[in-house]
Amino acid sequence: MTQSVAGSVAERTDLPVLKPFRLTAAPRLGLPFTAQHGVLLVGALALAVFVGEAEAGPGVPSIPATLLKWTPLLAQGFALNIAMSMLAMAIGTVLGLAVGLGLISLKWPVRASSWLVTQFFRNAPWLVLLFYCVLLMPFEVRIGGVIVPLPGWLKATAGLALPVMANVAELVRGAVRSIPSGQWEAAEALAFTRGQTLRLVILPQCVKRMMPPWMNLYAIVVVATPLTSIVGVSEAMTLTGDILSSEGRSDLLVPMYLYLLTWFFLYCYPIARATVAVERRFAVR
């Protein structure tokens, strides 16, 4: 009834406010992968295996058999990728929270130095940071009387943690800024101190807002771990190279790398899906 009236008004009027209101759905923000990519990837893998198979001469082990043979080693390398990504994320998040709080500090020296750290590490290429960490950090450190060795993968993890830190710091700052000022005002009027306001009112609300971008960041860190192969960490990418050179078969090249891609996809795609789910669940009401 009212709708049909409104509809006729909308047809007759030139006033924008009386026109029907329709919000077009915003395009979904860039996640690393979609399901279609996965189908393409598996299809490409099958094709590559098939083509490689056709090119292979007689008496050579089949490509699927070769892939299967190296799977345990590849899995070992991939486990290192996952371990590095998780550790880098953990370290980066803890440091990033601290730097992020520094970004909103009332003391300007704290704010300025946090800003500098954030900008520096956010705008530095990850590979350059990796090189710096691997080359500048000692191979062992003495803590008290104990000598703690610093293997390459650990140094590389530190290198990955730095950009994570800067990105998390920005996430914290953005989330805090996104909380309506009325929340600060209400807490202030109830005689909360600034620390209490942050701890009890502001930050708990930030967690929800930070969750989706934080998960996205993790997916990005995972796909960045193969960078560490350049600085000599024996992760999946390095091992794939090693396997290829020991096999010495050019027909294995494309299937092998596609195989590796599939591993990453299978790990990251669920994270991307979960991110969307979390985003929907935590959508601000």
Place this chain on the structure above:
Amino acid sequence: MTSPAPERDAPLIRMRDVVKKFGATTILDGISLDVMKGQVICIIGPSGAGKSTLLRCINALVPIDAGSILVEGQEVNDPKLDKLALRRKVGMVFQQYNLFPHRTALANIMMAPVHVLGRNRAEVEAEARALMRKVRLDGKEDAYPGELSGGQQQRVAIARSLAMQPDVMLFDEVTAALDPETVKEVLVTIRELAEEGMTCVIVTHEMGFAREVADEIYFTDRGVVVEHGPPTDFFSNCRDERTRRFLSQIL
């Protein structure tokens, strides 16, 4: 603190020539007003008159540029002011409720007494439940603010402020964001408070309500108090042209 002992009949809040500027704009241009203990003051006036700013000056949410505000004998315009001590005595309710959306209604009420006053949690919870009954929201203790209507949220906000057992309550256009049918339930709550003797400073556009509850009505425009008086006088024979124009537009 070296605040002088308040005289027997000294006002609870005494503002003298309060000036507040935001940049080049003067929001408050010499406001003076007195609020006695147990009094209900309504502040009315066109939007942009500085009514909300005036309230925010009283609990030091907004610093003033000149003048004096005494709350229970304590100077608010003092750089050494203990703001937290002041705000424990002055409750405030906002137009947009500003409940904490991540906590339940009951938790919203309990947070300040537990964390600010450091009181015993069980004791505070019993009081918070009593406050929920007082604002007629018993049964909604575990609801999150997002699950409550505007009027219900505003009543939780009133209860949250009361939980600090303030000496005076400031209401900043608390019904302006509400649906017409929920305005009444909030006004009833405020009126009950006023009848119990709570000192209230109310910024409102509800003229009928102001006439009913106020002991004194202040009409402000462009940062000054144009005139003030008890509601009967004020509405029937206001002297100033600006007041008359405003009332004729709104009544």
